[in-house]
Amino acid sequence: MKMPVNGFKARLTAGPVQIGFWTSLCSATGVEVLGQTGFDWLLIDTEHAPNELSDVLSHLRASSLGDSALVVRPAWNDAVLIKRILDIGAANLLIPFIQNETEAAAAVKATRYPPVGTRGVTGSARASNYGKFEDYFARANEEICVMVQVETRSALDKLTDIASVEGVDGVFLGPSDLAASFGHLGLPQNGDVQSALRDAVRRLQDLGKPAGILTTNREEAERYIEWGYRFVAVGTDINLLSREATRLRECFR
Ligand SMILES: O=C(O)C(=O)C[C@H](O)[C@@H](O)CO
Numbered sequence: 001m002k003m004p005v006n007g008f009k010a011r012l013t014a015g016p017v018q019i020g021f022w023t024s025l026c027s028a029t030g031v032e033v034l035g036q037t038g039f040d041w042l043l044i045d046t047e048h049a050p051n052e053l054s055d056v057l058s059h060l061r062a063s064s065l066g067d068s069a070l071v072v073r074p075a076w077n078d079a080v081l082i083k084r085i086l087d088i089g090a091a092n093l094l095i096p097f098i099q100n101e102t103e104a105a106a107a108v109k110a111t112r113y114p115p116v117g118t119r120g121v122t123g124s125a126r127a128s129n130y131g132k133f134e135d136y137f138a139r140a141n142e143e144i145c146v147m148v149q150v151e152t153r154s155a156l157d158k159l160t161d162i163a164s165v166e167g168v169d170g171v172f173l174g175p176s177d178l179a180a181s182f183g184h185l186g187l188p189q190n191g192d193v194q195s196a197l198r199d200a201v202r203r204l205q206d207l208g209k210p211a212g213i214l215t216t217n218r219e220e221a222e223r224y225i226e227w228g229y230r231f232v233a234v235g236t237d238i239n240l241l242s243r244e245a246t247r248l249r250e251c252f253r
Pocket residue numbers: 048151173174175176177178214236
C-alpha cells in the first residue's frame with residue numbers, strides 16, 4: 001500500500017486559493033461535521049486551545065470521512081511536539097512564533113527523517129498506517145507540509161530569510177500577534193498592521209512562497225485574497241457558534 005499524495009501541499013503553490021476554517025472547540029464531532037462542508041483545510045489548534053495529543057488523533061480520525069485537509073498547529077516550535085503530532089498522522093503543520101531563519105530551519109528539521117533532519121523513527125505509527133505504507137520512509141520528508149507563522153515586527157524584518165529556508169512551504173501571517181507587536185493589541189485592522197500584511201504578501205509573492213492568514217471578517221478575507229494570500233482561514237468555530245447562537249436568540253426576543 002502506498003502513502004497518499006499530500007493534495008493540500010500540492011495545491012498550495014499550484015492550485016487555487018485554499019479556503020480554510022479555524023477550529024479551537026476541541027471537538028472531533030465538530031471536525032467531522034466541518035470536514036463535510038467543503039473547506040479546503042481545517043486548522044486544529046493546540047497553541048491557544050486545550051487540545052491534547054489524543055484530541056488531535058480523534059480530529060484526524062474524524063476528518064477521514066470528509067475532504068478537508070487537516071493542518072495542526074503545535075503549541076510551540078518544539079521537536080518533541082512536532083514528532084508526536086506527525087506520528088499520529090498529521091501531514092500539515094503550522095509552526096507558531098518563528099522569529100528567524102534558524103528557528104524556521106529547526107522546524108523543518110524536526111519534520112524530516114535523518115540524515116536531512118532529526119525526526120525519530122518508528123515503523124509502526126499511524127502516520128505510516130501502522131507500517132502498511134511501504135513507501136512511507138522514502139516519501140514522508142517530501143510529503144509533509146511545513147508552514148511557519150510570522151507574528152512579530154522583528155520576524156517581519158527577517159521575512160525573506162525565513163521564507164527562503166528550504167522546506168518552508170508557506171508563511172502564515174498572524175494578524176492578532178502582529179497587531180500586538182505593533183503596539184495595537186486587539187486591533188489587527190489598524191492601518192500600520194494592514195500595511196505590514198500587504199507588504200508581507202508582496203514580498204512572499206516575489207519569493208514564490210504562499211502566504212496564509214486568518215480572519216473572521218468576510219470583507220477582510222476577500223481583501224486578503226485580492227492581495228494575494230493563498231491559504232486563508234475565513235472563520236473560526238468559536239466565533240461562528242457564538243455569533244449565530246446570539247443571532248438566533250435575538251430572533252425570539
Ligand atoms: O496572531 C494571530 O492572529 C494568530 O496567531 C491566530 C490566533 O492565534 C488565533 O487564535 C486567533 O483566533
